[in-house]
Amino acid sequence: xxxxxxxxxxxxxxxxxxxxxxxxxxxxxxxxxxxxxxxxxxxxxxxxxxxxxxxxxxxxxxxxxxxxxxxxxxxxxxxxxxxxxxxxxxxxxxxxxxxxxxxxxxxxxxxxxxxxxxxxxxxxxxxxxxxxxxxxxxxxxxxxxxxxxxxxxxxxxxxxxxxxxxxxxxxxxxxxxxxxxxxxxxxxxxxxxxxxxxxxxxxxxxxxxxxxxxxxxxxxxxxxxxxxxxxxxxxxxxxxxxxxxxxxxxxxxxxxxxxxxxxxxxxxxxxxxxxxxxxxxxxxxxxxxxxxxxxxxxxxxxxxxxxxxxxxxxxxxxxxxxxxxxxxxxxxxxxxxxxxxxxxxxxxxxxxxxxxxxxxxxxxxxxxxxxxxxxxxxxxxxxxxxxxxxxxxxxxxxxxxxxxxxxxxxxxxxxxxxxxxxxxxxxxxxxxxxxxxxxxxxxxxxxxxxxxxxxxxxxxxx
Amino acid sequence: xxxxxxxxxxxxxxxxxxxxxxxxxxxxxxxxxxxxxxxxxxxxxxxxxxxxxxxxxxxxxxxxxxxxxxxxxxxxxxxxxxxxxxxxxxxxxxxxxxxxxxxxxxxxxxxxxxxxxxxxxxxxxxxxxxxxxxxxxxxxxxxxxxxxxxxxxxxxxxxxxxxxxxxxxxxxxxxxxxxxxxxxxxxxxxxxxxxxxxxxxxxxxxxxxxxxxxxxxxxxxxxxxxxxxxxxxxxxxxxxxxxxxxxxxxxxxxxxxxxxxxxxxxxxxxxxxxxxxxxxxxxxxxxxxxxxxxxxxxxxxxxxxxxxxxxxxxxxxxxxxxxxxxxxxxxxxxxxxxxxxxxxxxxxxxxxxxxxxxxxxxxxxxxxxxxxxxxxxxxxxxxxxxxxxxxxxxxxxxxxxxxxxxxxxxxxxxxxxxxxxxxxxxxxxxxxxxxxxxxxxxxxxxxxxxxxxxxxxxxxxxxxxxxxxxxxxxxxxxxxxxxxxxxxxxxxxxxxxxxxxxxxx
Numbered sequence: 001x002x003x004x005x006x007x008x009x010x011x012x013x014x015x016x017x018x019x020x021x022x023x024x025x026x027x028x029x030x031x032x033x034x035x036x037x038x039x040x041x042x043x044x045x046x047x048x049x050x051x052x053x054x055x056x057x058x059x060x061x062x063x064x065x066x067x068x069x070x071x072x073x074x075x076x077x078x079x080x081x082x083x084x085x086x087x088x089x090x091x092x093x094x095x096x097x098x099x100x101x102x103x104x105x106x107x108x109x110x111x112x113x114x115x116x117x118x119x120x121x122x123x124x125x126x127x128x129x130x131x132x133x134x135x136x137x138x139x140x141x142x143x144x145x146x147x148x149x150x151x152x153x154x155x156x157x158x159x160x161x162x163x164x165x166x167x168x169x170x171x172x173x174x175x176x177x178x179x180x181x182x183x184x185x186x187x188x189x190x191x192x193x194x195x196x197x198x199x200x201x202x203x204x205x206x207x208x209x210x211x212x213x214x215x216x217x218x219x220x221x222x223x224x225x226x227x228x229x230x231x232x233x234x235x236x237x238x239x240x241x242x243x244x245x246x247x248x249x250x251x252x253x254x255x256x257x258x259x260x261x262x263x264x265x266x267x268x269x270x271x272x273x274x275x276x277x278x279x280x281x282x283x284x285x286x287x288x289x290x291x292x293x294x295x296x297x298x299x300x301x302x303x304x305x306x307x308x309x310x311x312x313x314x315x316x317x318x319x320x321x322x323x324x325x326x327x328x329x330x331x332x333x334x335x336x337x338x339x340x341x342x343x344x345x346x347x348x349x350x351x352x353x354x355x356x357x358x359x360x361x362x363x364x365x366x367x368x369x370x371x372x373x374x375x376x377x378x379x380x381x382x383x384x385x386x387x388x389x390x391x392x393x394x395x396x397x398x399x400x401x402x403x404x405x406x407x408x409x410x411x412x413x414x415x416x417x418x419x420x421x422x423x424x425x426x427x428x429x430x431x432x433x434x435x436x437x438x439x440x441x442x443x444x445x446x447x448x449x450x451x452x453x454x455x456x457x458x459x460x461x462x
Numbered sequence: 463x464x465x466x467x468x469x470x471x472x473x474x475x476x477x478x479x480x481x482x483x484x485x486x487x488x489x490x491x492x493x494x495x496x497x498x499x500x501x502x503x504x505x506x507x508x509x510x511x512x513x514x515x516x517x518x519x520x521x522x523x524x525x526x527x528x529x530x531x532x533x534x535x536x537x538x539x540x541x542x543x544x545x546x547x548x549x550x551x552x553x554x555x556x557x558x559x560x561x562x563x564x565x566x567x568x569x570x571x572x573x574x575x576x577x578x579x580x581x582x583x584x585x586x587x588x589x590x591x592x593x594x595x596x597x598x599x600x601x602x603x604x605x606x607x608x609x610x611x612x613x614x615x616x617x618x619x620x621x622x623x624x625x626x627x628x629x630x631x632x633x634x635x636x637x638x639x640x641x642x643x644x645x646x647x648x649x650x651x652x653x654x655x656x657x658x659x660x661x662x663x664x665x666x667x668x669x670x671x672x673x674x675x676x677x678x679x680x681x682x683x684x685x686x687x688x689x690x691x692x693x694x695x696x697x698x699x700x701x702x703x704x705x706x707x708x709x710x711x712x713x714x715x716x717x718x719x720x721x722x723x724x725x726x727x728x729x730x731x732x733x734x735x736x737x738x739x740x741x742x743x744x745x746x747x748x749x750x751x752x753x754x755x756x757x758x759x760x761x762x763x764x765x766x767x768x769x770x771x772x773x774x775x776x777x778x779x780x781x782x783x784x785x786x787x788x789x790x791x792x793x794x795x796x797x798x799x800x801x802x803x804x805x806x807x808x809x810x811x812x813x814x815x816x817x818x819x820x821x822x823x824x825x826x827x828x829x830x831x832x833x834x835x836x837x838x839x840x841x842x843x844x845x846x847x848x849x850x851x852x853x854x855x856x857x858x859x860x861x862x863x864x865x866x867x868x869x870x871x872x873x874x875x876x877x878x879x880x881x882x883x884x885x886x887x888x889x890x891x892x893x894x895x896x897x898x899x900x901x902x903x904x905x906x907x908x909x910x911x912x913x914x915x916x917x918x919x920x921x922x923x924x925x926x927x928x929x930x931x932x933x934x935x936x937x938x939x940x941x942x943x944x945x946x947x948x949x950x951x952x953x954x955x956x957x958x959x960x961x962x963x964x965x966x967x
Contacts, residue, residue, distance in 0.1 A: 009809065009813055009816065010549075010808075011546075011547060011549060011739070011805075011808065011809065011813070011817065011900070011901070012813075012816055012817065012820055012900050013820070013824075013900060013901050013902055013903035013906070014820055014823070014824070014900075014903045014904060015903070018903050018904035018905070019820070019823065021904050022823050022824070022826075022827040022904050023823070025827060025830065025831070026823075026826055026827060026830060031819040031820075031822070031823050032819070033847075034819075034822045034823065034826060034847045034848075034849070035688075035716075035719065035720075035822070035847075036847065037688055037690050037846060037847060038688050038690060038720065039690060039692075039693060041693070042692070042693065042720055042724050042725050043719065043720055044592075044718070044719060044720055044721050044724060047811060048589045048590065048718065048811045049585075049586075049589060049811075050586050050589065050590070050806060050807075050809075050810055050811040050814065051582065051586065051803075051806065051807040051810070052807060052808075052809070052810025052811070052813070053807050053808065056551050056808070059551065059804060059807055059808050060551060060554070060555060062807070063555050063558075063579070063800075063803070063804060063807075064555075064558065064560075066575045066578050066579050067558050067560035067561060067575040067576065067579070068560060068575060069574040069575035069578070070560045070561075070564055070572065070573050070574065070575040070576055071568075071572040071573075072559055072560060072562075072563035072564060073563045073564065073565050073568075074559060074563045075563075076572070078565055078568075080565045080567045080568070082567055083791060084565065084566065084791075084792075086563060086565065088487065088488060090485045092484075092485070092516060092519060092520055094557070095520070096520075096523045096524075096527070098553060099523070099524070099527040100532055100533075100534040100548075101527040101528065101530040101531075101532045101534075101535070102527055102530060102532075102743075102744055103532075103548070103553075103741040103742075103743050103744070104532040104533040104534050104548050104741050104742065105530055105531060105532035105533065105538075105742065105744050106538075106540060106543055106545060106742035106744065106745065107742075107744070107745045108744070108745070109540070109881075109883070109884075110531070110871065110872075110875060110880060110881050111937075111940040111942075112872065112875060112932050112935035112936060112937050112938070112939065112940055113466060113530070113531035113875050113880070113932075113935045113936065114530055114531060114744075115526075115529045115530070115936040115937055116525075116526035116527050116528065116529035116530030116936075117526070117530050117744040117745075119471065119473070119526055119529075120523070120526050121744075121745075122473075122951075122952075122953075123473060123474050123475070123953075125951060125952050126473075126475065126952045126953035126954065127509075127511060129952045129953070129954050130509035130510050130511060130953075130954075131509045135952060135954055135955060136949075136951045136952045136954075136955065137952065139745065140745075140746065142601040142602065142605065142747075142790060143601070143790060143791045143792075144791060145788070145790060145791030146601075146605075146789070146790065146791070153645075171791075173788060173791045173792065174791060176764075176787050176788035177787075177788045177789065177790065177791060179787055180612075180786060180787040180788055180789060181645075183612075183646075183647060184644070184645045184646040184647030184648070185645075185647060186647060228499070228500060228503055229503075230500035230502045230503045231502070232503075233502065255505070255509065256505065256508070256509070257497065257499050257504070257505055258499055258503050258504070258505055259502075259503050259504060259505050259506075260505065260509075264503075272791075280562035280563060280797075281562065281563060281564055281565050281566070282561065282562055282564070282795075282796055282797040283561070283564040283565070283566050283573065283576055283792070283793065283796040283797070284565075284566030284791065284792025284793055284794075284796060285566075285601060285747075285749075285790065285791075285792055285793065285794050285795040285796045285797065285798070286601065286746075286747035286749075286795040286797060286798060287791065287792075295949075295955065300949065306745065307951050308951065309945040309946075309948075309949060309950050309951045310945065310948075310950040310951075310956065310966060310967065311940060311941055311942060311944045311945035311948075311950075311967075312940075312941050312944045312967050313937045313938040313939055313940050313941060313967075314930055314938045314939040314941065315937070315938040317967055318937055318938060318967060319937075319966075319967035320937040320938075320940045320967075322940050322942050322945050323942075324942065324945040324946055324949065324951065325946055325949070326942070327946075329637075330604070330637040330638050330640075330641035331637040331638075331886070332637070333637075333641075334637050334639075334640040334641060334650075335640035335641060335643065335644045335650045336644075337637070337640075337641040337644075339641065339645070340604040340605075340607065340608060340638050340641035340642040340644075340645050341602070341604055342602065342603065342604045342637070342638050343602040343603060343604065343733075343735065343742075343745065343746040343747070343748040344602070344745050344746040344747075345601075345743075345745075345746045345747045346743050346744045346745030346746045346747075347741070347743030347744055347745070347746065347747060348743075348746075348747060350744065353474075354519070354523060356511050357474055357484065357511070357512055357514060357519050357522070358484040358485035358516070358519055359484075359485060359487060359511065360478075360482070360483060360484060360485075360511050360512060360513040360514065361508050361509065361510065361511045361513055362483065362513070363483065363484075363485055363486065363487050364508075364509065364511055365508055366486075366487050366489055367487040367488075367489075369489075369494055369497060370487070370488065370489045370490050370492075372497055373490060373492035373493075373494070373496060373497065374490060374492070376492075376496065377492055394498070394499070394500050396499075414569050418569065418571075418572065423565060423568055423569075423572075426567050443487055443488045443489065443490070444488060446488075446490065447490060447491075
């Protein structure tokens with residue numbers, strides 16, 4: 001091709017002259033000569049149907065047209081939680097997130113030129129410890145759900161036992177991932193039932209079930225039904241006596257009002273970082289898997305994922321940060337690594353740290369209080385209309401409304417609420433036939449939205 | 463000469479002063495005294511989050527940003543990581559309100575737009591893979607590997623071949639390969655590579671048996687060398703009853719030129735943050751797609767995203783009785799997938815082919831120039847063309863001048879350039895794994911090579927200079943060993959250590 005025929009593309013760096021120069025150096029006439037060692041029969045000769053928009057404007061418009069078919073949580077009013085939540089991302093936070101220095105680098109293999117993101121991740125880990133009451137945290141896992149799986153495997157490695165216990169009030173998606181993650185290690189899972197009145201785990205039953213063959217127990221608090229597990233401490237002492245590790249899955253916003261898992265004795269605390277500022281909902285990803293633990297010299301070596309620590313340099317007295325305990329990781333230990341995780345959610349972790357720094361102590365508490373009060377307002381207004389919660393246990397910002405929508409009417413209910421610009425929560429069925437709805441309030445819903453919701457539910461019931 | 467920013471930036475906690483606010487979250491007017499958490503669960507002491515004002519938060523993070531090297535600073539030839547340019551339009555598109563504010567549990571009819579894009583992306587990636595069925599649920603390459611291997615395992619179990627639990631992989635494979643194998647409860651059979659860096663066919667023949675679940679192989683391999691015998695390998699493995707897994711970490715070399723499905727692979731993952739340009743995020747988020755053929759399709763994770771042509775309706779298909787289950791809480795890293803879609807659509811089929819070609823050309827040019835520098839040699843098969851990356855060995859530098867591959871990497875930092883991946887793959891010595899990508903032009907590569915030349919010359923004269931580099935980075939050479947011994951991994955631990963009078967810098 002001559003220079004005059006050459007057509008550049010914004011993502012391709014070389015001009016025809018560059019290409020010719022490099023080919024000349026390599027002694028080849030055609031760039032395809034670099035593929036000369038590949039058998040002809042496997043080279044693809046056809047054409048493929050791949051979308052193509054030549055200009056940036058055309059590309060943007062085409063995607064916008066497609067996306068326009070979505071209805072957002074801002075056009076509607078979202079009462080959906082379940083592990084992720086619509087949040088407000090302050091302007092400053094996105095400004096930082098768009099700093100190319102943070103988003104276009106990779107894992108800090110050359111620490112000397114990557115101190116910025118390393119320090120930011122160290123600060124993230126530290127903030128998570130403040131929330132969870134733990135001593136240390138890793139620099140992220142994919143999400144809460146994979147965190148449950150990783151935590152179960154970690155307990156098994158620590159205790160060298162192959163049974164794992166969890167409570168029935170677990171989110172179905174997290175349960176599904178847990179089941180998948182433990183197949184390879186052949187862990188057997190057992191479930192502690194919940195009390196059908198309070199919605200809390202059945203403490204007596206849990207104590208009965210726990211014996212010295214279990215590696216760990218996973219308890220969500222507040223649990224998936226929204227109920228606060230206020231007797232959890234009783235279980236923890238019992239578990240520890242039997243050498244069972246206690247993993248708590250915490251709603252990270254609830255920790256502004258609720259005692260931290262570290263304080264009540266859990267060994268490992270996991271959760272979802274999106275809800276405390278990791279980022280927008282993004283249809284469920286990217287998210288931020290939080291994993292934190294009590295310090296133990298031996299157990300820390302079983303923690304999956306990257307960990308940033310403070311260290312020294314060749315210059316006396318100079319502080320630096322680096323990824324530490326790398327011998328746990330796949331790039332060094334290969335088949336003996338604690339996990340296969342490599343690429344994680346570092347930028348979401350950094351984003352979460354910026355969010356928490358913006359909120360500060362008081363802002364973090366304010367947001368949690370608003371969530372609490374909004375949901376309690378809805379609950380009490382519903383009750384005035386004779387619509388009850390499924391469970392009597394205390395809750396934070398989520399609860400199951402006793403609606404018993406028959407399977408056949410589920411779609412109708414969804415549309416009924418959609419017509420009123422409401423996303424009505426997550427359907428959950430105890431009998432496989434009738435559905436109650438798990439609703440969650442963020443701080444984005446104002447009093448009118450809450451009243452509209454109560455009104456709509458009332459209308460449906462009539 | 464490069465001078466990286468250096469601030470003695472305190473930890474954000476040490477900037478905190480009581481009562482300052484940086485942002486006021488939305489709030490309601492309900493009386494706060496109505497908050498009644500059960501006594502046994504009440505928090506008595508608020509978490510010590512820093513209290514700053516808005517401007518100070520901004521300064522803190524801007525300073526940290528300035529102490530960070532990135533793709534947009536300069537050449538970042540990390541082998542196996544494909545550090546290509548992250549198009550800015552993708553960042554803008556991903557920030558559409560119609561993307562950001564979608565809850566994963568919203569009813570299908572309210573998210574037809576994003577489902578359509580995900581579906582079209584699945585089709586495009588499936589086309590490039592030569593494997594028709596695709597999931598986007600896996601949030602990273604390692605998760606993709608885990609998923610693909612789980613499909614293979616499920617297939618064998620389903621065909622009453624439960625004993626098939628061995629995955630064969632060469633000793634040049636990525637570290638995630640063996641780790642994902644073990645996570646699936648399978649055994650890794652590592653086979654030695656040939657002198658030319660390719661799979662040793664005799665070793666492969668010897669490794670297959672009635673226990674073989676599959677072969678896991680990236681192609682081109684981690685040396686950047688194409689496994690030309692792939693068809694024969696595929697036959698050997700298939701005759702033994704095994705399946706083939708393609709680790710797509712190196713797909714940038716052949717995108718649009720060769721389809722893994724046509725090489726005999728049954729299942730693969732692509733790293734959307736490598737070949738398809740989505741940002742690496744300082745470690746993540748990335749995303750992976752997993753594509754497979756008809757025999758593995760029944761086992762794909764739930765839900766799959768399907769399309770009903772008659773009703774022009776996109777939907778989640780949960781009705782998959784043989785599925786391996788779920789690998790992510792929701793549908794994977796959707797906002798990353800959207801960026802990958804935008805990248806693919808900005809290039810089209812021909813454009814993608816050109817990226818592969820230029821990626822190979824820049825890599826060959828770079829390694830052939832670098833190998834001429836006193837201190838370096840090319841690892842394995844000197845006459846074989848490389849693909850998107852190549853591996854040099856700094857063995858002569860170490861042997862003749864006491865300068866290690868790591869030292870040279872550190873010296874390069876002083877030029878405002880990033881080091882390659884060092885000490886990987888493990889089958890090379892003093893490995894320098896170079897992958898410039900199509901984002902680098904000839905001039906930039908020439909400058910990179912010149913910089914290596916200049917630094918090697920300095921190092922040959924003064925070995926101490928080499929051992930203490932870098933000099934112009936934010937901090938001096940970092941000692942990782944100290945961090946492992948002392949484990950100062952949170953502010954809480956830092957405070958405790960300082961209170962106990964222990965030394966922490």
